[in-house]
Amino acid sequence: MPYPLYLLALAVFAMGTSEFMLAGLLPDIASDLGITVGTAGMLTPAFAIGMIVGAPLVAALARDWPGRSSLLGFVLAFAAAHAVGALTLSFPVLFASRVVAALANAGFLAVALTTAATLVPPDRKGRALAVLLSGTTVATIAGVPGGSVLGTLLGWRATFWAVAALCLPAALGILKGIPAGRAREEAAGGPTLRAELAQLKGARLRLVMLLGALVNSATFASFTFLAPVVTDTAGLSDLWIPVALVLFGAGSLVGVTVAGRLSDRRPDLVLAVAGPLLLVGWPALALLADDPVLLLGLVFVQGALSFALGGTLITRVLYEAAGAPTMAGSYATAALNVGAAVGPLVAATTLGTTVGHLGPLWASALLVAVALLIAFPVRDVITTGRRAERIR
Template identity: 70%
Template sequence: MPFSLYLLALAVFAMGTSEFMLAGLVPDIAADLGVGIGATGLLTSAFAVGMIVGAPLMAAVARNWPARAGLLGFVILFLAAHIAGAVTGSFGVLVATRVVAAFANAGFLAVALTTAAGLVPPGHKGRALAVLLSGTALATVAGVPGGALLGAMLGWRATFWAVAVVCVPAALGVLAGIPGRMRGGGDLGGPDLRAELTPLRRPRLVVVMVLGALVNAATFGSFTFLAPLVTGPAGLGALWVPVALVLFGAGSFAGVTVAGRLSDDRPGAVVAVTGPLLCAGWFALAAFADRPVALLVLVFAQGALSFALGSTVIARVLYEAADAPTMAGAYATAALNIGAAVGPAVAALSLATGLGELGPVRVGGVLVAVALLLAARFRQVLGAGTEIPESEPANR
């Protein structure tokens, strides 16, 4: 894989850390800015909505820019939003900075996915995606726990500053490692925007986007409420929560790395193996939640299976939208973040039912089961990695 892919993954690491870090900072932010815990939760919602809206919007805005200029612009905007968030004393301004950061994150990821696909041979999109998503996996392993520790020691603002600092080498990496003009982008005379929106009428593309959203909804819904499971049914102390988060992140890194080597040539096999195991694993996690050792082992396994399945399905989005060279990344990013927004919301509703702390992981199992039924019905979309021929109509 080109070294420039790993430079892009560094920026994804910084942005993934920012996306997840609020889980451990909400109480401190609420106390410092004089707002309620519930209201502070709007910061998470603002980021999620910004990611969903920002992916297609920012990709459309940047489609006629050179890839390096777009990526660098989004990193700088993301950095500036975190500096503004670190110094503000207004909750309203902080919410606004989270929306801006989400737009920058979504735009960067959309362009980075398209750029990554252009940096590798046609049949290696899954591997390129795996490298990018390893940045997100490492954020859960090191970035989020590290941010929580830094926030506990120096205050929540220090975590915002740390994310801004990590953006500096990421920006330098974009300048040094990404060619000024990328083949296949809007800057080199790609199709017009209307033509690139046409693939959304194609059922195959819609199906893989829905599959990606369902799997990611299960992942983020369960991950978001992992702490109550650890301190509740498992009976472990609060110090075990970061241990569980690191195990999930380590598993996700392992899963996305292994799947990246298989998802281009054998995506159907990856789905057929990891899908049922992931579905059963969420229900097993609910069944053995009161057994700490089993819970921690399953947390690692579920992290690996979630990212292996999720990255494989999202790679199919890039293949199915191959005739939308500057918007394919936006479609993949939108699928990821619809799941990231819907999953925690549905999981939160389950907490208020008789399922209690076990609700989110059981919801995760149901969401994966729905994805598997859909995949079985449209299994032809999970064929080996192939590009759509240029002569083939976009609205087939």
């Protein structure tokens, strides 16, 4: 894989750390700013909504900019938003900084996905996406636990400064390693914005976006509420929470790496194997969560299966949106983040039921089941583009 892909993955690592780190920082933020934890919790959906809305909006605004300039501008804006957040004493300003950071993140990821696809041969988009998404999986392995420890030792503002600092080598790498103007120059003279948006009318594109969002919803439904399962159901101490998160992240890295080698030529194999196993895995985790060894082992496995299946579906988005060279990345980004926003909301509704802390695991199983029920009748269409008439 081209070296510039790894520079993009470094920026995705910093952004992924920022997206997921707030869960452990909310009490400290609330205490410091004199607000309730519930109010501080509004920072999380603010980021998710900014990502969903920002991906197509910012990508459309930046479609005529040189690719390297766009990526560099988004990374610097992301760093600046975290610097403002680290300095402010006002919750509204902090809230606004998270929205700006989300818009910058969405724009960066949308352009990065498109740029990554131009850096490799047309039949290697899956492997390129795997390298890019490895930044997110490494963030769950190292960035989020590291941010939690840093916040505990030095306060939440130090974590914001650390994320801003991570953006600087990423910005330098983009400046030195990404070919000037490549992504956008290749798109020059291509389809108009209206034509690229018209790609969303395609049934196959909408289908893979929906399936990607459903699988990602299942992933974040359980990942978001994994901590009480570790402590209350398995009876482990709080120190085991970051261990479980790291195991999930490690599994995610394995899954996205392995699937990246298969998703270009054999997406059918990934869907046929990972889909049913993922469906069985979430109920198995719910039923066996009281055994710490089985819990931690299954957390690793589910992380691998979730990102293998989810990453493959997002790769299919890029293939199906090939007629939208500057907007395809934004469609993939929107699908990812709709899942990241919807999954925790669905899971939260189960916490007050009789299954308690295990509710999110059952919610994940339900979301995967819905995805597979939709996908099975048109599986050839998803994986090869054939028989499109079945879903027109």
